[in-house]
Amino acid sequence: MRRNSAGAAGLLLLVALTSAATVTAQTISGDPQLRSASVLVLDEQGRQVYAKNSRAVKPIASITKLMTAMVVLDSGAPLDARITIAEADRDRLRNSRSRLRIGEATLTRRELLMVTLMSSDNRAAAALARTHPGGTDRFVEAMNRKAQALGMADTRFADSSGLDNRNRSHAEDLVTLIRAAARYPLIREATARGELTVYPYADGTPLEYRNTNSLVRNPTWTVELSKTGFINEAGHCLVMRTEIAGRRLDVVFLDAVGKLTPIGDSNRLKSWLSGTEVVAGR
Known part of the structure; x- marks a missing residue:
């Protein structure tokens, strides 16, 4: 009698597990309702998890x-x-703002890199290119040589900040960019950092910066590397290396309408891969 009860209980457990697995599989195979125009998600073995318009070449803004x-x-x-910071670092294309005052703000190259990557400061990016051996033109040439060496055949760069809409790529090339950038400890450190304080002025006035990707400050997320971007022609963009449901993923969202859409897409992706209800939001 006990054997029959145990057998029945085992059968019920098997049915329950099978049903749960079926629900999870159906959830993951469904539509994650991602809003960005171009999306690519690959796991660390290079297997495609999700793709939409992944070879559409678009301006990439500050992903640059x-x-x-x-x-x-x-x-x-x-x-x-x-x-x-010099007059040459001023953005005359889009007149974007910066708290790094021309002729006054002085930072180490490391700090400029941190500010460039974490808070996407355009003057900092311009200063890094200007102080490269041979100046800005040689720097941009080096960017394009690096892209070609990495096999990013459909990617072109025109400046160091991403303000120029001729900086163009597609999601497949940008996964290559994520993977290359992840090999640099300083890039991982800077782009996954939530906040930073620097002291660029002689009087010791501090400047506090926050990462433009709010997910790095969210305790429910593990972000190893990330970069946001926006200009009108590119829409809102986000690339990152993250961990979802125990899987390390490289994620690209391009050309989203709405500032919060890449964050919303990140949460929708997470819900989809975790087998939970897709969250609402922009």
Whole structure:
């Protein structure tokens, strides 16, 4: 009699587990309702988890700054060298703002890299290119050589900040960019950091910066590397290496309408892969 009860209980457990697995499989195979125009999600073995318009070439805005950082670090330029923001670093294309005052703000090259990557400061990115051996033009040439060497055949760069809409790529190439950038400890450190305080002025006035990707400050997320971007032509963009449901993933969201859409897509992706109800939001 006990054997029959145990057998019945085992059968019920098997049915329950099978049903749960079926529900999870159905949830993951469904539509995650991602809103970005181009999306690519790959696991660390390079297997495709999700894709939408992944080869559509688009402006990539400040995603550019990951390449900027790699070129700076590849150059071997001293990271402790102090650089003063100059008139040449002013954005005359879009008149974007910066709290790094021209002729006054001085930071080390390492600090400029941190500010460029974490808070996407355009003057910092311009200063890094300007102080490269041979100047800004040679720096941009080095960015394009690096892209070609990495096999990013459909990617082109025109400046170090991403303000120029001729900086163009697609999601497949940008996964290559994520994977290359992740090999640099400083890039991982900077892009996964939530906040940073620097002291660029002679009077010791601090400047506090926050990461433009709010997910790095969210305790429910594990973000190893990330970069956001926005110009009108590119829409809102986000690339990152993260862990979801025990899987390390490289994620690209491009050309989203709405500032919060890439964050919403990240949460929708997480819900989908975790087998839970897809969350609402933009």
